[in-house]
Amino acid sequence: MTNFKLEIVTPTEINEIENVSYVRxxxxxxxxxxxxxxxxxxxxxxxxxxxxxxxxxxxxYATSGGYAEISREKVQLLLETFESSKNINLDRAKSSIERSxxxxxxxxxxxxxxxxxxxIKALNRLxxxxx
Amino acid sequence: MANLKDIRDRIKSVKSIQxxxxxxxxxxxxxxxRAQQNMEKARPYSRSLxxxxxHLLPETDRELLPLLEVREVNRIxxxxxxSDKGLAGSFNSSALRKAQNEIDEFGREKVDIFCxxxxxxxxxxxxxxxxxxxxxxxxxDLNFNxxxxxxxxxxxxxxxxxxxEIHVVFNEFVNVATQRALTEKFAPLEVESNKDKISDRxxxxxxxxxxxxxxxxxxxxxxxxxxxxxxASEQAARMVAMENATSNSEDMIKDLQLEFNKARQATITTxxxxxxxxxxxxxx
Numbered sequence: 223m224t225n226f227k228l229e230i231v232t233p234t235e236i237n238e239i240e241n242v243s244y245v246r247x248x249x250x251x252x253x254x255x256x257x258x259x260x261x262x263x264x265x266x267x268x269x270x271x272x273x274x275x276x277x278x279x280x281x282x283y284a285t286s287g288g289y290a291e292i293s294r295e296k297v298q299l300l301l302e303t304f305e306s307s308k309n310i311n312l313d314r315a316k317s318s319i320e321r322s323x324x325x326x327x328x329x330x331x332x333x334x335x336x337x338x339x340x341x342i343k344a345l346n347r348l349x350x351x352x353x
Numbered sequence: 354m355a356n357l358k359d360i361r362d363r364i365k366s367v368k369s370i371q372x373x374x375x376x377x378x379x380x381x382x383x384x385x386x387r388a389q390q391n392m393e394k395a396r397p398y399s400r401s402l403x404x405x406x407x408h409l410l411p412e413t414d415r416e417l418l419p420l421l422e423v424r425e426v427n428r429i430x431x432x433x434x435x436s437d438k439g440l441a442g443s444f445n446s447s448a449l450r451k452a453q454n455e456i457d458e459f460g461r462e463k464v465d466i467f468c469x470x471x472x473x474x475x476x477x478x479x480x481x482x483x484x485x486x487x488x489x490x491x492x493x494d495l496n497f498n499x500x501x502x503x504x505x506x507x508x509x510x511x512x513x514x515x516x517x518e519i520h521v522v523f524n525e526f527v528n529v530a531t532q533r534a535l536t537e538k539f540a541p542l543e544v545e546s547n548k549d550k551i552s553d554r555x556x557x558x559x560x561x562x563x564x565x566x567x568x569x570x571x572x573x574x575x576x577x578x579x580x581x582x583x584x585a586s587e588q589a590a591r592m593v594a595m596e597n598a599t600s601n602s603e604d605m606i607k608d609l610q611l612e613f614n615k616a617r618q619a620t621i622t623t624x625x626x627x628x629x630x631x632x633x634x635x636x637x
Contacts, residue, residue, distance in 0.1 A: 231398045233497045233577055234391070251558050263555035264405055266563055289567070291401065300401050302570070 226258045227296040228274065232304050244275040245297060247290050256290070256297055265290045269342050271350045272299070282307040284350035286343045310351035318344040357620070360613040364606060371602040377440070378595035385529070385588035392526070392581045399574045405563070406571055407544050409556075413564050415541075419512045420568050423541050428463050430485070430516040431456055432507060432539065433477070434523035434583040435470035437492050442597075444524060444532065444590035445472040451534040452522040456482070465516055467507055469580075485510065495584060500577035508572055511540045523579045524586035530593065532586035539575065542568055 228245055230237040246255045248270025267290055272283040288301035322341035326334065415421045433452045435445045449472070456464045461482055468474040468487040477484055486506060491499050511519050519539040524532045556563055 231401060233395050233398045233500075233574060235394055236397055249557060250562075261555055262553060263557065264563060265555075265557040266566055289402075289405065289563070291405065298401060300398060 224258050229296055229298045230301060230304055231298060232301050235304075237304070239274065239276060242274055242276050242297075243278075244273075245299075246271075246273040247299070248272065248285070249290075250287075256292060260292050260297070262294070263290070263292045265292070267299070267301070269339075269346050271346065271353075272304075282350055282353040284310060284347045286346075305347065305350075307350045307353040310347050312348070312351055315344050315347040315351065319348065357613065357616055360609055360616060364609045364613065367602050367605050367609065371599055371606070374595045374598040374602065378592055378599060381588045381592040381595060385585055385592055388581060388585035388588055389526075392578075392585055395574070395577060395581055399571075399578055402567065402571050402574055403544065406542075406567055408554075409560055409564050409567070410542075410544055412560065417561055418565055418568055420508060420572065421541055424517040426517045428465065428516045429459055430465045430467060430507065430510055430519045432467040432469065432503075432519065432521040432579075433473040434521065434579055435468075435472035435476075436583075436587045437471040437489055439472065440594060441587050441591040442594035444587055445470075445476075447534040448522055448524055449473065449476050451536065455520070455522070455536060465510065467503075467510075469503065469583075492584060492587075495580060497577055500580055501573045503580075504569075504573040504576035507576070508540060508569065521576075521579055523583045524590075526582045526585040526589065529589045532590055537579075540572065542572065 225241040225243050228239045228242040230239070244255060244257055246253055247265070248268050250266045250268040253270065254265070267285065267288050269286050270284075272285055274281050274283070284303075284305045284307070285299075285301045286303045288299060291298040291300065318340060322337045322344060325337040326341065410421075413421070415423065431452055433448060435448055439445065452466075452473075453476075456466070464483060465485045466473075466477055466482050467485055468477060468489075470492065471489045474484065474487040474489060488499075488503055507519060510516055518541070520536050521539045522534065522536050525535045527533055
């Protein structure tokens with residue numbers, strides 16, 4: 223058996239995926255892959271793309287960060303947001319990009335970090351949606 | 354004896370009120386079910402985050418993060434969670450009463466208030482309490498971002514040193530029939546330490562980094578939990594209140610109907626008496 227159970231938990235929903243062979247996560251220091259019998263770990267995730275391989279098929283998801291909790295029995299991803307590449311609302315992502323760019327270039331918002339972060343998140347969703 | 358038309362009008366108006374309360378009860382029941390489901394869904398996330406924190410916090414230096422800093426308590430912030438709308442039994446009044454008692458006990462001039470829901474604002478504002486911010490009109494489309502926004506501005510108030518502790522007053526959802534006004538300490542964060550240590554666990558990038566990013570997230574999730582509990586409680590309280598109102602109006606209709614029948618019978622009796630006595634008089 224080289225498969226494991228993946229649990230994706232967000233504040234508003236829970237997804238359980240059985241028989242996952244590989245998952246690639248965007249760690250805050252670069253992405254990493256998890257296969258069965260990974261050592262126990264808690265790893266911080268950043269904004270990026272999650273790739274899940276199940277029965278030879280890959281699926282892609284966008285996330286805005288969270289944690290991966292890896293233990294013997296299962297891998298749990300605690301994510302703030304989790305969107306399948308197929309369900310991303312392109313218009314919303316694009317308008318969000320425009321909005322944050324506008325904020326950054328006009329510098330009228332003193333909270334630059336927030337504008338930048340929302341731009342990164344929107345770009346990531348756009349990128350993942352082209353998968 | 355009231356006249357027949359008056360009674361008939363009153364029956365009519367009570368019946369139409371009953372229709373409204375019945376409809377409100379049904380709406381509240383549906384909303385409550387949804388709120389309960391949302392609570393169920395939020396639980397695993399908050400439990401997993403708390404578990405990680407419980408493991409990490411005992412080993413963490415409290416000076417690592419302002420949110421963990423325990424200071425001498427000179428000023429407190431109170432977050433009072435209520436609804437925007439009334440007609441929910443004692444839902445709002447019990448939370449407000451509890452909050453006011455605790456605030457007055459500590460000294461109202463040393464307390465900053467964050468009002469969540471119109472009812473809290475409408476209660477504390479005319480009484481000249483020190484309101485920092487009010488959040489209203491979001492309950493109808495409650496989502497996680499609301500919790501993040503509220504959580505962030507409240508924790509900023511703490512981090513900037515304006516207050517030394519944050520308390521939250523909200524209605525805990527015990528079950529459909531019972532909701533309880535409750536106070537919980539929001540910051541500085543305190544968790545029960547978990548003794549069964551997981552050895553050899555890898556932390557990336559490092560334990561301290563994880564605690565730094567985890568604590569604010571954990572607090573946002575806590576805030577989300579308070580909002581969900583309060584929303585479910587509000588709907589449950591409204592459902593029960595409207596249920597009572599419906600059955601009270603049922604009783605009222607019954608009483609009015611009886612009064613109406615009596616009055617009608619009395620009129621008939623009087624009329625018959627008049628006819629009989631008129632006939633008697635004619636016979637001479």
